[in-house]
Amino acid sequence: MHGPRPNSHLKEDIRDYWSRRSExxxxxxxxxxxxxxEFDAWAxxxxxxxxxxxxxxxxxAxxxxxxxxxxxxLGHEVTALDFSEAMxxxxxxKHAGARGLRFLLADAENPMEPDESYDAIVCRHLVWTLTTPATAFAEWHRMLKSGGLLLFFDGDWAAPTRLGRLASRAIAMLDKVVGTDPHYDGAMSERHASIMERLPFGDGLTVERVLPLLEAAGFRDMTVGSHAPIAKAQRRTADLRNRLRTLLYRRFIxxxxRAPAPPSA
Known part of the structure; x- marks a missing residue:
């Protein structure tokens, strides 16, 4: 008989946290x-x-x-996976009746989809939450076709940049004047912090830390892009507090x- 999976309590805490925030x-x-x-910049x-x-x-996710x-x-055929039923x-x-879309309730670290079944894997703000990143990257590599792409958007949420620290102080002043934002992460900040401190990347997800893990999983042709065009687009329509939020952390794309299979003899 098998015992509980490693990190099972942490996984349940993560699921519960984001399920509570779904609405x-x-x-x-x-x-x-x-x-x-903003939509155009992401696209x-x-x-x-x-x-x-x-x-x-x-x-x-x-x-x-x-x-x-x-x-x-953009015309892609999408399998959209999450392990929160509420999300x-x-x-x-939101997508009732959409064509080319399949939803899947599953764990992003162990989706159990067939080998070499996708042209691309895409995620936003997921990698920092991985409980077993090396295992997850190996699974993602397995599911990609030869030459398939992994694309993710993420950042170092543990330490604000130098400019971010100034922005954080300005946000704190605005919060005192106009009141706090009830929908921002601060609504569950203690739970968020408790989860973060138990994660492998809880002390900071950086390109330097993640590249060796991706390479060990078999990924090649790494390219790192700037999140700045998206942040610039966000600032065009955001209020002052949210414009400041775009400056808080170092983010990257x-x-x-997956390396193409060698030609057969």
């Missing part, structure tokens, strides 16, 4: 992707890396289906591929 998640700045400059970042042709895409909407708008319920309602 208001789209109200938190940085999660919803509104039509207009451009994805199109630049995945290319213009339709692909079979696995979206990990789809949440309420915001990146799902981007992928569908999937919101996403299903990472794309790599």
């Amino acid at each position: 208001t998640f789209d109200l938190a700045f940085g999660h919803r992707i509104p039509e207009g400059p 451009a970042a994805i199109r630049e890396r995945l290319g213009p042709e339709p692909r079979r895409v696995l979206e990990l 789809c949440g309420t289906g915001e990146v799902t909407r981007l992928l569908l708008s 999937l319920a919101v996403a299903r309602k 990472l794309c790599c591929r």
Whole structure:
């Protein structure tokens, strides 16, 4: 008889935290992707890396289906996966009747999808939450076709940049004047901190830390891109507090591929 899986309690805490936030998640700045400059900037970042042709895409940790909407708008066939039934319920309602879309309740670290079944794997703000990143990357590599792409958007959420520390102080002053934002992560900040301190990347997800793990899993052709065009687009429509939030952390876009299989003799 098997015992509990490693990190099972942490996994349940993560699931419960985001499930509780599902109904208001789209109200938190940085999660919803509104039509207009921000939507266009995200779409451009994805199109630049995945290319213009339709692909079979696995979206990990789809949440309420915001990146799902981007992928569908670009013509991709999408399997949108999340391990929170509450998040999937919101996403299903948002995309009712959409073609080329399949939802899947599963763990992003162990999706149990067939070998070499996807042209691309895409995720946003997932990698920092991985409890066993080396195992997850190996699984993602297994599910990609030869030459398939892994694209993820993430950042170092543990330590604000120098400019971010100034922005944080300005946000704190605004909070005192106009009141705190009830939909931002601070609504459950103690639970968020408790989860973060138990994660492998809880003390900071950086490119330097993640590249060796990706390489060990078999990924090649690593390219690191800037999140700045997306942040610039967000600032075009955001209020002052949210414009400051775009300055808090060092964020990045990472794309790599499963090496193409050698030609047969």
